[in-house]
Amino acid sequence: MNTFSYYSLGIALVMALGACSSGSRDTGAGLPGGNDVIPVRVQPLAAKGSAGTVAATGTFTTDDETALAFRSGGIIEQLLVREGDPFRKGQLLAAVESTEINTALQQVRLGLEKAERDYRRARQLYADSVATLEQMENAKTALDAAKQDVERASYQVNHTAITAPFDGYVLQRPVNVGQVVGPGTPVLLVASKAKGGWLLKVGVSDRQWSAIRVGDAATVTTDAVPGKELRAEVTRKSEGVDPQSGVFNVYLKLAEAPASSLASGLFGRATIQLEQTSDVWFIPYEALMDGDAGKAYVFVTNDGQTARRVAVNVSAIQQDHAVVTAGLEAGGSLIVSGSPYLRDGSHITIK
Template sequence: MDVKTFSHHLIAVALCLSACSRGEQRTDGLADSDVIPVRTIQLATRDTSQLIRATGTFTTDDETVLAFKNGGVIQQIGVREGDSFRKGQVLASLESTEVNTAVRQAQLGVEKAERDYRRARQLFLDSVATQEQMENAETAYEAAKQDAERAAYNLGHTHIRAAFDGYVLQRPASPGQVVGPGSPVLVVSSTGRSGWLLKVGVSDRQWSAIQLGDLAAVTTDAAGGARFQATVHRKSEGIDPQSGTFAIYLKLNEQGLPDVASGMFGKAEIRLSAQTGAWYIPYEALLDGDAGTGYVFVTDDGQTARRIPVQIGEIQKDHVVVTGGLEHATSLIVSGSPYLRDGSKIAVK
C-alpha cells in the first residue's frame, strides 16, 4: 500500500470515529463528564399501616333466604318488608289444589295395593297363587305407602313457617307469582336491626392482605357522612362470579348507628394490621411511575448517581409511599433527576 492510499484510510477512520462520537452525544446539552448539581435527603423507613378502600352493601350476620320445597303458584305472603314475625307464624303459602290431588291419588293407590296384596295372600294360602305373586303384591303395597308419605310430606311444605323470631329484610316474590323449587320468597333475619354487616368486594391481593380483626371505618349517606367503627368479621372462601371480587364482611359497632336497610350502600376504609416498612418521598424524586412501579436516583458516595427501580404503595396528598426498592440506599436525589443518567457525576448542593 502506498503512502497516499494509507493516508486516505486514516482520514476515513477519523471521520467515522468523529461521527460515532457525535451520535452518542446527550440530547440535553450536557456531556457525560459534566458534574450535575443535585439536592439529596437522607432515607429512613417508617412503620405504616396501609389503608384499603372499598364499597359494598349492608347485610346481616344471619340473613336467611326462605323458599318453598316444591314449585307452584304463591297463594299469599303474610308479611312485608320491615315486618317482624314470631316463631311458628305462617309467612307464605302455595295454592295446594295440585298437591291435595296428589295426596288423594296416593291414598287411593294405597287402598288398591292393599286389596291386591290381601287377595294374593289368600290365593297363596289356597295354593292358587305362587309365593312370588304374593311377594310382588306385598312389595307394590309397601311402595304405595311410601308414595302416600311423600305426598303428605309435600303437602306439609306448601307453607313457610318461621323457625325463629325475626324481621323481614326483603320480599322478592309476590302473591300469584309462579315460583320454582328453591326460588327466594322472603329474606329474613333473626336479629332485625342489630348485627349489621357491610359486605364489600376486594381484589385477590387485597383479600390476602386483610386479616380477621383488622379495624375499619364505615360511612353511609344515611348517616350524613358520619364514620362508624367496624372490624373484619368474615372473609369469603371463593370469588363472586357476578362481580369478580372477593367478599369481606365488616361487623359494625351498633353504638350510634342509624337505621339502615339491607342492600343500602356504604363505604369502608380497612386499616391493615400488618406493619410494613415504607419510605415517604417527594413527588419530584419519582420518575416514570407506572402501575405500582417507578424509578428514582440515589447516591452512595455523594459523587455518583445510581438509578434503581422502586415499588409504589400509595400516592398521598403531599408525598409518595414507596414500599420496596430502597432497602440498600441511604441518600435520595430529589432535584436534578431529569438531567441524570445511571452513573452520572454529581455535586451535592
C-alpha cells in the first residue's frame, strides 16, 4: 500500500469518529445531567383524618340461619315442609326410613340379654369356686360393652327424624322424598323470624377485608325498601376465603329493619365507613413511581433544593388520587411533576 492510501484511510477514520461523537451528543440533547438543576412542581404533605369507605354487595340473611341434616344417612321417608313454609319449635320436619337402624337396635338388645345371663352364671360359678375371678371379670366387661352398644343404637334411632329447633320458616329444600342422603348432608335450610336481627352478608377482597374492623359503621340500601338507608355495623368477619365465591365474607348487622320488608336472599348494597386507625395521605397517582403490590416510590423535598426518594405503602387507587398509608410521616413537600428525571439527591428548583 502506498503513502496516499494510508493518508486516505486516516482521514476516513477521523471523519467517522467525528460523526459518531456528533450523533452521541444529539441523542442526549435535552436530558438533564447528574449535576443539572431540575424544575419540579410540589404540593404540601398533610395527613387526612378519614380512611375512606368500602362499597360491597351481598344478600340478606338472619343470624341463626341453619342447615339441618340427619345424624345417619338413609332413604328420606318424609318431608313435611316445602320452601317458604313456616314451622313451630319441636315440629317434625323430615324423617328417614328406620328399618335398618331399628333392626340393629334389636340385635344389640339381644346381645345385652345374653351378656346379662353370662355374667349372672359366671358370678354364681365364681361363688361356688368353679369359675376363676378372671372369668367373672371378663363376663362383667362383656356386659358393660353390650350396654354401650344398646345406648349407641338407641341414639341412632332417636336421630332418624328432624324436628324444628326454633320457630321459623324454610329457606331451601334441596332434597326430595325417596332420595338417599349421607350423614350430615343438608336436607333443609331454615331460618328464624329474625328475632336476633337481620344480617347483610357481603363479599370483599383481601385488601378490603384487612382494612375493615368489627364495629365499623355502614349504611345499607335495598330495592325491597326503596329510598331509605338502613344503619348497620360490622358484626363479624370470616377467617378464611369462601371456596365457592373466592372472596372474604363480612357480616353487617342491621340496627333496625322495617317489619315484613326483608327476606333471606334479598340483594343489598352496603357502604362501610372504615375506622381511622392511622394517618393517610391522598396524593396524585402521577407522583407514584415503580408501583408493585401495594408498594411504590415517590420523591419528596424538605428544603426545596434536594429531592429525596422514599418508599410508601399504597392501600387503594381511587378516582383521581392514590391512598398512602405509610412512608410520608416525615412531612415536607411531595414532588408531583418532574419525577421521571429525578434520582435520590437530585438538585431541584420549584416552579
